[in-house]
Every structure is written in structure tokens, then in C-alpha cells.
Amino acid sequence: MSGTSTDPGVAMSTMPNDTNATLPSGDGMPRSTPTDPHPPVSIPMAVLDPSTVVYEHPHAKAPVLTGKLALSAVVYAMRYTPGVARYIWADGGMFALRDADLPEDATHLPLVPPTSAQEAVANANPVNVGDFLRVTPPPHAGTASAFRFPTIRDFYETYRSGATTPAAVIDAVLTSIADTQRATDVHPDMKTFVVIDEAHARAQAAASSARWTTGTPISILDGVPIAIKDEMDVAGLRAAMYGTEFLNEGKGASPVDSECVARLRECGAIVVGKTSMAELGIETLGANPNPRTGVSCNPYNPDRHTGGSSGGSAAASRAGSCRSLSAPTGGGSVRIPGRVLWSFVSGGV
Structure with a gap:
């Protein structure tokens, strides 16, 4: 599976066709995967070559069904026949993430290392939520606000x-x-x-x-x-x-x-x-x-x-x-x- 990640910190890239390609590992060190059937689907930003990033639209397999009879039959089979549901799910790529090799932990935000000045301020002025609530007035304090939740x-x-x-x-x-x-x-x-x-x-x-x-x-x-x-x-x-x-x-x-x-x-x-x-x-x-x-x-x-x-x-x-x-x-x-x-x-x- 390849494409462009929604995670700003991880880019998706196509992998070389060479089965002896050297790929980055989770610790940033190259590793050779001559027999790895599931190469990494992401490359750490530190070693990413932007020129290699290509989006490939995945083509999921799924049965094309029309009509109440066909739909009912397949739903019944998925529910009561062992293995049918799993086969259809696997054919559609629903288990791809289980086989994916992700060398970096998932993140929802860009990873921006803090500067030494920021760390010094944070360490010198710790504030917990309870302290914040005790000293900070609510935004509606002193106002005749209308109904609010x-x-x-x-x-x-x-x-x-x-x-x-x-x-x-x-x-x-x-x-x-x-x-x-x-x-x-x-x-x-x-x-x-x-x-x-x-x-x-x-x-x-x-x-x-x-x-x-x-x-x-x-x-x-x-x-x-x-x-x-x-x-x-x-x-x-x-x-x-x-x-x-x-x-x-x-x-x-x-x-x-x-x-x-x-x-x-x-x-x-x-x-x-x-x-x-x-x-x-x-x-x-x-x-x-x-x-x-x-x-x-x-x-x-x-x-x-x-x-x-x-x-x-x-x-x-x-x-x-x-x-x-x-x-x-x-x-x-x-x-x-x-x-x-x-x-x-x-x-x-």
C-alpha cells in the first residue's frame, strides 16, 4: 500500500522493486529485507527522498451486488457461513494495517523538537490544570450571559x-x-x-x-x-x-x-x-x-x-x-x- 499520509510527520512512498533493497528501520538504521513480504509502508522523514513520493490509488476488491436477493444472500452468508466474511474483508484490504511495517510511531501533529529556551521556561514554571482553574476566572464571569450549556x-x-x-x-x-x-x-x-x-x-x-x-x-x-x-x-x-x-x-x-x-x-x-x-x-x-x-x-x-x-x-x-x-x-x-x-x-x- 502506498500513497500520501494525512500525518504531517510521516510521508508515504513507493518501495523499490528490488527485493534486496535497503530500507530504514524503526531506529533510523538501514536494514536489508531480502525476504520481507511486507516492506514498510512509510519512510521516516529523516531519510525520505521527496522525489520518490508517488500517490498510488488503491484498488480494493469487493463483490458488485444489485438487487435485494443478491444482497440478502451475501449478508446471510457473511453472518452464518464461517470464513466468508473474513474472505471478503481480506479481499477488500481491511486487514492491510495488520501486516504493515510502520517504522515510526503514529503521530497526529508535526514533531517539532522544543528549543532549550522553551524547555527552561517549562521546567521553571510548571502549571497543572487544577492550578489553572483555581486562578483563572471563567470566560463568563461577571457577565449577565444568556442560557449556555x-x-x-x-x-x-x-x-x-x-x-x-x-x-x-x-x-x-x-x-x-x-x-x-x-x-x-x-x-x-x-x-x-x-x-x-x-x-x-x-x-x-x-x-x-x-x-x-x-x-x-x-x-x-x-x-x-x-x-x-x-x-x-x-x-x-x-x-x-x-x-x-x-x-x-x-x-x-x-x-x-x-x-x-x-x-x-x-x-x-x-x-x-x-x-x-x-x-x-x-x-x-x-x-x-x-x-x-x-x-x-x-x-x-x-x-x-x-x-x-x-x-x-x-x-x-x-x-x-x-x-x-x-x-x-x-x-x-x-x-x-x-x-x-x-x-x-x-x-x-
Whole structure:
């Protein structure tokens, strides 16, 4: 596989056809790979020759199907016939990353080494987030601002002042979620959550309230309600189904948290449930044909949808049910619904 990487720190380049070519290793030293069936797909910037960078459009193999009968037959075979799904996935290149040799760690930003002057300033003036919050007034301080959504900063300030407790906040959050999930004369079922962890959320809130009462919060996230997109596992809740009716069906509750969920819990965040998403995260309009999940509604116009794939997360946030969410994105799954609902505009189905 070759092409141009979206990572500014790593360029993609075609590899020489010579099987005895010398290629860079992860430590920057050349290495000979006379029999390596999977040569590196990226070259470290330090040894990259820009003149060799060529984009090659990959040609994925996939069956061309038309008509309900053909589609139904293949879907049935993929679901119930061992090996069929894996064969089609492999033929389409879905496992290419598993065989890729990446000599450098992935990075989302250009790697700019800090100067000695920057390091000296950083070492002489350490500031942690807690200190920053204690000395920096919120941006709305002293203003008669109109309605706005609470932020993590707001939770931190109110818990610290004793104005409210995580237990009271979770009560309000769970009530709000129940309201949005119930069709009324004003709005339909907003279809924001696929599962609620009410009992565990209340237990987490009680523990967090006790910590704030004794002045021993774990972090600024302690007691902050957070929802998890149904693309990650949450211990005690059904395994992630990725917006489908069939993936992980029948597997029951996940025994462990996904790593990012576990890290949030370690900071004291309260997981309230899992939000809905477009099937497999590949539908940017957020129109999910899965009847178990449905299409999340735009809180500003319930006749419209949210965009996707993180439709349930966006709807829950803008409805005020749960302002903090964890939702993976690959190519716009967070940005699209975030922008759609932030601008109060959404396209119709």
C-alpha cells in the first residue's frame, strides 16, 4: 500500500522493486529485507527522498451486488457461513494495517523538537490544570450571559464550592435522558442512548460526592457525567455493536472497559451510558436504518437528523442531557454532527 499520509510527520512512498533493497528501520538504521513480504509502508522523514513520493490509488476488491436477493444472500452468508466474511474483508484490504511495517510511531501533529529556551521556561514554571482553574476566572464571569450549556469547568467550580454534588447532577442527568428518550407532544423519542447504566452511575456519583465532601477529588473530572459512543466497550454493559443489529450480538455484557473508558473512570468521570451511532460509523448523514438504534433527532428541530456517525452523542450534548462524551472519529464522525448541531442547521432525510 502506498500513497500520501494525512500525518504531517510521516510521508508515504513507493518501495523499490528490488527485493534486496535497503530500507530504514524503526531506529533510523538501514536494514536489508531480502525476504520481507511486507516492506514498510512509510519512510521516516529523516531519510525520505521527496522525489520518490508517488500517490498510488488503491484498488480494493469487493463483490458488485444489485438487487435485494443478491444482497440478502451475501449478508446471510457473511453472518452464518464461517470464513466468508473474513474472505471478503481480506479481499477488500481491511486487514492491510495488520501486516504493515510502520517504522515510526503514529503521530497526529508535526514533531517539532522544543528549543532549550522553551524547555527552561517549562521546567521553571510548571502549571497543572487544577492550578489553572483555581486562578483563572471563567470566560463568563461577571457577565449577565444568556442560557449556555454547563462545561466541565462549571462542574468543577460548583462541586468545589459545595453548591451541588455529583449525586444531584446525576439525578438530573438521568431524568433528562429519560425525558429525551420518551416521545411527547413536543418532540419524538430523540434516540440518543442505546443503553443507560443507571444503577452504576448512581453508585459512582455517591462515591464522587463523598470525595468532594472530604476535599479529596481525584481530578477535575471527578463527578463529571460522560457518555460513551457505542463503538467502545463499557464494563457491565452490552458489548459494542457499532450501530448494528448483529456485531457482538448475544455476547452479553463486556467484562472490561475500553482503555479510554478505563482512563476516564480513573479520573473520577461518571459513565452514564452508551450513545447511538450510524451503522459501522460510515454514514455521515446519521440516517441509521437499524431499527434497534434508529435515527437520532436534532434537538433544535426534531424533524431533522443530526449528521453522523456520532449522532446520538451530538444529540445528547445539544439536548443538554450529557455534555461530555467520548466518541471516536475516522473522517468526520465527530466534526460533522458537532458542526450540524452547533450551527442549529441540519439537512433533512
